[in-house]
Amino acid sequence: xxxxxxxxxxxxxxxxxxxxxxxxxxxxxxxxxxxxxxxxxxxxxxxxxxxxxxxxxxxxxxxxxxxxxxxxxxxxxxxxxxxxxxxxxxxxxxxxxxxxxxxxxxxxxxxxxxxxxxxxxxxxxxxxxxxxxxxxxxxxxxxxxxxxxxxxxxxxxxxxxxxxxxxxxxxxxxxxxxxxxxxxxxxxxxxxxxxxxxxxxxxxxxxxxxxxxxxxxxxxxxxxxxxxxxxxxxxxxxxxxxxxxxxxxxxxxxxxxxxxxx
Amino acid sequence: xxxxxxxxxxxxxxxxxxxxxxxxxxxxxxxxxxxxxxxxxxxxxxxxxxxxxxxxxxxxxxxxxxxxxxxxxxxxxxxxxxxxxxxxxxxxxxxxxxxxxxxxxxxxxxxxxxxxxxxxxxxxxxxxxxxxxxxxxxxxxxxxxxxxxxxxxxxxxxxxxxxxxxxxxxxxxxxxxxxxxxxxxxxxxxxxxxxxxxxxxxxxxxxxx
Numbered sequence: 208x209x210x211x212x213x214x215x216x217x218x219x220x221x222x223x224x225x226x227x228x229x230x231x232x233x234x235x236x237x238x239x240x241x242x243x244x245x246x247x248x249x250x251x252x253x254x255x256x257x258x259x260x261x262x263x264x265x266x267x268x269x270x271x272x273x274x275x276x277x278x279x280x281x282x283x284x285x286x287x288x289x290x291x292x293x294x295x296x297x298x299x300x301x302x303x304x305x306x307x308x309x310x311x312x313x314x315x316x317x318x319x320x321x322x323x324x325x326x327x328x329x330x331x332x333x334x335x336x337x338x339x340x341x342x343x344x345x346x347x348x349x350x351x352x353x354x355x356x357x358x359x360x361x362x363x364x365x366x367x368x369x370x371x372x373x374x375x376x377x378x379x380x381x382x383x384x385x386x387x388x389x390x391x392x393x394x395x396x397x398x399x400x401x402x403x404x405x406x407x408x409x410x411x412x413x414x415x416x417x418x419x420x421x422x423x424x425x426x427x428x429x430x431x432x433x434x435x436x437x438x439x440x441x442x443x444x445x446x447x448x449x450x451x452x453x454x455x456x457x458x459x460x461x462x463x464x465x466x467x468x469x
Numbered sequence: 470x471x472x473x474x475x476x477x478x479x480x481x482x483x484x485x486x487x488x489x490x491x492x493x494x495x496x497x498x499x500x501x502x503x504x505x506x507x508x509x510x511x512x513x514x515x516x517x518x519x520x521x522x523x524x525x526x527x528x529x530x531x532x533x534x535x536x537x538x539x540x541x542x543x544x545x546x547x548x549x550x551x552x553x554x555x556x557x558x559x560x561x562x563x564x565x566x567x568x569x570x571x572x573x574x575x576x577x578x579x580x581x582x583x584x585x586x587x588x589x590x591x592x593x594x595x596x597x598x599x600x601x602x603x604x605x606x607x608x609x610x611x612x613x614x615x616x617x618x619x620x621x622x623x624x625x626x627x628x629x630x631x632x633x634x635x636x637x638x639x640x641x642x643x644x645x646x647x648x649x650x651x652x653x654x655x656x657x658x659x660x661x662x663x664x665x666x667x668x669x670x671x672x673x674x675x676x677x678x
Contacts, residue, residue, distance in 0.1 A: 374550035377513055378613060379540030379567035465535040466515055 214423050226251070268336040277334040281320075281343045285313060288351040296358045304358070307455035312354060315448025316347050323440040345416065345437055346444045349401065353445035354452050357397035361456050364389040373467055382465055386457040393456075397449040401442050408438060471512055473673070476521035481507045483675035484521075489668060491525065491542075491617050491649040494640055496660030498653075499670025505653045506547070508673055509619045512651065513544035540567040544619040545610050549602035549626075556581070556597075557590035559605055563613030572612050583642055584608040585635050599626040607639055618643060620652035632656075636663060 229251045236243045268276055289309050293300060300308075320343055324330065330338040365372065368389055375385035408414055409431075413421075416437055420430035462468055473487040481504040489495055489512075497505045510516050511523060514535050523530045525542065543563070552562035560577045564570065572580075577590055586604040588597065597605060603626050610618060623639075624632040636652075640663055643650045654660045660667050 370546065370548060371550050371552075373515065374546050375552065375562075375566055376515060376539065377544035377546065378563045378610075379536055379543060379615070381536050384566055464514065464517060466517065
């Protein structure tokens with residue numbers, strides 16, 4: 208390997224040096240008296256632990272590739288993402304709402320993932336963990352962020368615009384007509400960050416996947432090909448999961464008599 | 470005709486039997502907080518009583534398709550609500566919500582004038598005052614043309630002269646097209662003047678409540 212394509216292995220001390228950034232952040236919030244120290248500590252520790260764990264899991268999977276193990280890991284990622292959405296949304300979620308989130312996340316991400324893997328990238332064997340798991344991670348992670356924003360907007364707006372929705376029902380609107388504006392606002396709020404990430408890609412920032420591939424020695428043009436494909440895949444997955452969610456989600460606010468639940 | 474039998478709802482409504490015509494003008498009167506709005510919400514099928522039955526045209530509500538019923542028996546809340554940006558969009562909203570085709574500009578203007586709203590169709594509706602928005606909502610309802618209008622203090626934000634004028638014109642149009650109106654009124658004089666029949670809240674709150 209020539210020097211330009213070899214990757215520098217980070218030593219323990221080098222990684223430790225990177226934690227200076229967290230120390231800096233802690234110093235800032237303490238100085239500004241922003242009560243976020245606990246969250247910063249917990250999230251950086253969780254990030255470290257989860258990534259280390261994933262590193263070892265991936266190493267094991269690469270050495271022992273199996274369709275079952277790959278599927279199991281993806282299911283676990285999906286379950287964790289759904290649980291994470293439940294935690295991140297402010298305010299209580301009804302049972303039906305949780306079901307809407309779980310169903311839309313599962314169907315939306317799995318369908319996108321299957322299309323992306325079998326039609327776009329076409330790697331073999333289909334369960335190759337080197338491809339399957341990182342791609343699943345990006346699709347599930349971005350869909351998770353999208354749905355969280357969608358749930359937040361939908362619940363807040365259906366609360367603040369309740370009298371408007373009800374006034375539409377009074378005029379004979381179906382629940383679908385009465386909530387159209389709120390549902391569209393939720394979809395828009397959820398999809399906007401993804402659209403913005405495409406706008407800035409390549410100029411404002413180099414997306415993570417591409418950066419990683421370039422650092423590890425992949426030809427930038429190849430890396431860009433992957434990055435374009437994955438950004439498009441992410442956009443599609445977020446759109447699919449969020450539209451599924453909003454269509455299932457608004458219905459949870461109505462009973463079978465098409466009345467707004469109290 | 471609406472028929473309420475043994476209807477109980479949340480310690481607010483409690484009536485053994487109550488009949489309200491669907492083809493006449495009925496005023497609902499009574500002190501504030503006595504369940505007048507709740508009665509209209511029950512008739513619009515927005516809420517369901519805990520016990521008892523409500524029927525419209527001899528058919529219990531449970532046998533009606535809720536949206537279909539509301540398209541025949543529409544309600545106007547006390548607080549006006551805007552749908553869309555312009556006056557025109559707001560006027561069309563009732564027709565679109567109830568699955569009817571859009572009305573022509575002439576009809577929009579005529580309905581607005583009937584409710585004494587003298588505004589350009591292209592004007593942004595949020596520029597309208599509270600009273601103007603109430604008249605806009607009344608005009609929207611006229612255009613939607615249901616069989617029965619349920620009005621919850623539809624002119625509360627208007628001064629007295631305007632209030633009487635608007636009601637007079639709205640009810641004249643309803644009578645002309647043989648529609649039923651059930652309206653809540655805080656002014657007994659207005660109820661006496663306009664209504665064929667007056668229902669006092671005593672008759673649906675169990676009397677002593």
